[in-house]
Amino acid sequence: MANWHNGIVVENRRITERLTSLKIDAPLGPFIPGQFVRIGLDIDGQVIARPYSLVNAPSEFPLEIYFNIVEGGPLSPRLFNLKAGDNVKVANIPAGFLVIDEVPKTNCLWMMATGTAIGPFLSILKCEQVWQKFERVVLCYSVRTTKELAYADLIADLQKRHAGQLVFIPLITREKVPDSLSMRIPAAIENGQLEQWAGVALAAENSHVMMCGSAAMIRDVISVIELRGMRRHRRRQPGHYTTEKYH
């Protein structure tokens, strides 16, 4: 059973009218980059909570989550409207297996995110372990429009710091924008454009794929990469992909 820390909102930084980054001051203990924590609000005398990935590295304070409003959802519209100084509940137990320790050693790590699911990958990329473990990291970030491409400055900074090791591929599905692909991730795997951009093969022999976000993206990527002989990774049966589904 989780106990609740009382958190205080430090900042609510709107990215668009539907996307926001919430910074929260709460005494959460150690967590592993890529993990999530349950965040909640007291609503009519009851704590309503949902899992949110942490965007900050474990060494960074305050905590940060990145999310969108789900129309009609009990929690996200309320979280979206919080202001600096407001109270929020933070569960004391971080959880989740979308972490580098759970990925077998290979040459190339592919990170595939839709929308707000970029969060856990940013936490991982801010930390040293991933850069020690893999020769190449390919970050594929799929959004609908350019303005939804949050954390572009942070990603540009990571590209500078890890030049030659990090490849960043933005996929903007509803716009045609230079230096991006205008298609969904599964299509870009199927037609070879993701590999062409990355300059590396996406194959069982050299790659592991971490996927995070919508069930549709995860399902469709799995169906393409399983045709290449890639299998779900399990501790007792090492494989080639790992997933975390938000919805």
Ligand SMILES: Cc1cc2nc3c(=O)[nH]c(=O)nc-3n(C[C@H](O)[C@H](O)[C@H](O)COP(=O)(O)OP(=O)(O)OC[C@H]3O[C@@H](n4cnc5c(N)ncnc54)[C@H](O)[C@@H]3O)c2cc1C
């Ligand atoms: C392990 C885990 C980590 C998560 N981390 C994040 C995160 O970092 N950022 C984030 O934005 N969300 C994240 N989510 C989703 C989040 O927990 C909530 O479901 C979401 O914010 C909506 O909350 P709600 O209470 O308003 O509606 P809910 O009652 O949770 O959901 C209402 C309906 O909307 C669907 N739904 C949930 N999220 C979305 C979405 N983004 N777009 C469209 N439909 C959706 C649900 O499947 C459900 O059918 C995560 C989910 C899981 C399981």
